[in-house]
Amino acid sequence: PFSADDVLFTVERAQNVPNSPSSFVTYLKGKTFLKIDDHTVHIKTAKPYPLMPNDMTTVKIISAKAGKGASTEDYNSGKATIGTGPYKFVEWVPGDRIVLERNDDYFGTKAKFDKVTFKPIKSGPARISALLAGDVDFIDNVPPLDVARLKKDNSVQLSGGPSNRVIYLHMDQFREDSPHIKAKDGGAIKNPLMDVRVRKAISLSINRDAIVDRVMEGVAVKAGQLLPAGFHGVSENMKPDPYDPKMAKKLMADAGYSDGFKMVVHGPNDRYINDARIAEALAQMLNRVGIEASVETMTKAVYFGRASRGGPDKSPEFSFMVLGWGAGSGEASSPLKALLHTYDKSKGLGAANRGRHSDAEVDSLIQKALATVDADARGKLLATATEKAVGENYGVIPLHYQVNTWAAKAGYKYQPRTDERTIVMGLGAN
Structure with a gap:
């Protein structure tokens, strides 16, 4: 179960990972973290800081049990992956797919899909071709060059905004x-x-x-x-x-x-x-x-x-x-x-x-x-x-x-986000 120990483990690890692409110093510096009980952490700043809750949403909490001694590669491979979200990790095949399945024990709104597969397709034209061919149901990062054309295609539903x-x-x-x-x-x-x-x-x-x-x-x-x-x-x-x-x-x-x-x-x-x-x-x-x-x-x-x-x-x-x-x-x-x-x-x-x-x-x-x-x-x-x-x-x-522009097959629509993120929970029936 998710606990205060996981929070303390995460904030300590984030600042000390060797060769990390980000230490999250912008979000963690100047804060002290104290465990009150299993479900309470007291975060203290030197002076009033209204954006502290925003900062903490940026740092994703990881399991102290699964993460003890885990390397960056363990997280990248899925070996140390564990969370409390609406979907559960199933497998990751590098360069090919990440597979998730619905977490029926999730405490919040239940996920819409039984299974979700993410496929990395770096090429914009290839992503569009995959959508139009029915190989995938939903893509992000629609190239600007293709937006006008896809708007005229009744088999596709676009969503986007600044x-x-x-x-x-x-x-x-x-x-x-x-x-x-x-x-x-x-x-x-x-x-x-x-x-x-x-x-x-x-x-x-x-x-x-x-x-x-x-x-x-x-x-x-x-x-x-x-x-x-x-x-x-x-x-x-x-x-x-x-x-x-x-x-x-x-x-x-x-x-x-x-x-x-x-x-x-x-x-x-x-x-x-x-x-x-x-x-x-x-x-x-x-x-x-x-x-x-x-x-x-x-x-x-x-x-x-x-x-x-x-x-x-x-x-x-x-x-x-x-x-x-x-x-x-x-x-x-x-x-x-x-x-x-x-x-x-x-x-x-x-x-x-x-x-x-x-x-x-x-x-x-x-x-x-x-x-x-x-x-x-x-x-x-x-x-x-x-x-x-x-x-x-x-x-x-x-x-x-x-x-940013997203495209889904007809019948589905994505709720565009200003933070550019693509999350499965944002995709639903049109």
């Missing part, structure tokens, strides 16, 4: 000698990205409408801040920057870079929707304002490690990065804390701040918001922090919000 994931740019703001930036002649140059005028020029050089319409096939929403309208803590005063290459060139000249410079655009090619194509489009736009941009993309397995700690002393390796962030908390505190607060590993702040943006006023606003229980007051603080960090500092440059 997510809370913003695709954005992080820029090196902490090194005068940035590793992937050179003068036009190939010589050394002081890092232009440290100048806010250059960062603003880059934002003005980006035609967001073209990215949405041509790269994303209209299946995206252009972004001017960290979350779409309607989420808590967004600013009503911010809009996406206009496409203004003339002003971009002026700002470049004002900053002393009228001749431009060379720069590499780094990004993943298998993480976000059309991510490699986005990087290529950005390079073309940057070239038009005098920034001689080239592109290097790689698999996410390689990219994120290098982007976070591939440089000297485990600093971020890249100078200019295409990235994405989904707000797990459902409010602006999530990206502000992770992407724009001054990097402080010991406190779990700025955990994904790969550009090392740092501003004392922004830090103060974020920290005050994180300790403010009143939702309206917290929202105002978050909006002000966003206006300063994004609107004034250009600590990151938002591009667009992803729109």
Whole structure:
């Protein structure tokens, strides 16, 4: 049975797994955990922290009994897998399928299906072909190119909507000698990205409408801040920057870079929707304002490690990065804390701040918001922090919000989620 011991085991293990892709430090740092009884854990923070329940939903609790001495491979293989959900694990055949069956002892709403099989199909066209052929009943990540066609197909039911994931740019703001930036002649140059005028020029050089319409096939929403309208803590005063290459060139000249410079655009090619194509489009736009941009993309397995700690002393390796962030908390505190607060590993702040943006006023606003229980007051603080960090500092440059699309055979429909997750309990009869 699920108990407090499982909670304590999980939070301790999460922070100490060797070579873990995530220590969950953003969600666990600054909290102490005390077992009161078998079904009660007291979680204490140093100061008021209204988002603590949100943080804890991010850390999935695992069994202390099954997990004792278990390796990462034991979890990946299913050997140590155990839970309390609506479905039970049956088998995992790597690269082929994961099979679940209904858990009739589940304490909540009973599952709709007796058996569920997940099949990994990396290729978008192959996923669609499998659905249309009847080989599968439901797919996620419908490629934007195919959305319009599938809308006209009566054998398919689409569902989708904007997510809370913003695709954005992080820029090196902490090194005068940035590793992937050179003068036009190939010589050394002081890092232009440290100048806010250059960062603003880059934002003005980006035609967001073209990215949405041509790269994303209209299946995206252009972004001017960290979350779409309607989420808590967004600013009503911010809009996406206009496409203004003339002003971009002026700002470049004002900053002393009228001749431009060379720069590499780094990004993943298998993480976000059309991510490699986005990087290529950005390079073309940057070239038009005098920034001689080239592109290097790689698999996410390689990219994120290098982007976070591939440089000297485990600093971020890249100078200019295409990235994405989904707000797990459902409010602006999530990206502000992770992407724009001054990097402080010991406190779990700025955990994904790969550009090392740092501003004392922004830090103060974020920290005050994180300790403010009143939702309206917290929202105002978050909006002000966003206006300063994004609107004034250009600590990151938002591009667009992803729109996610699912497709099921006729008769079934998926309830779209802003967190992009695909869960069986969200699929039901139309």
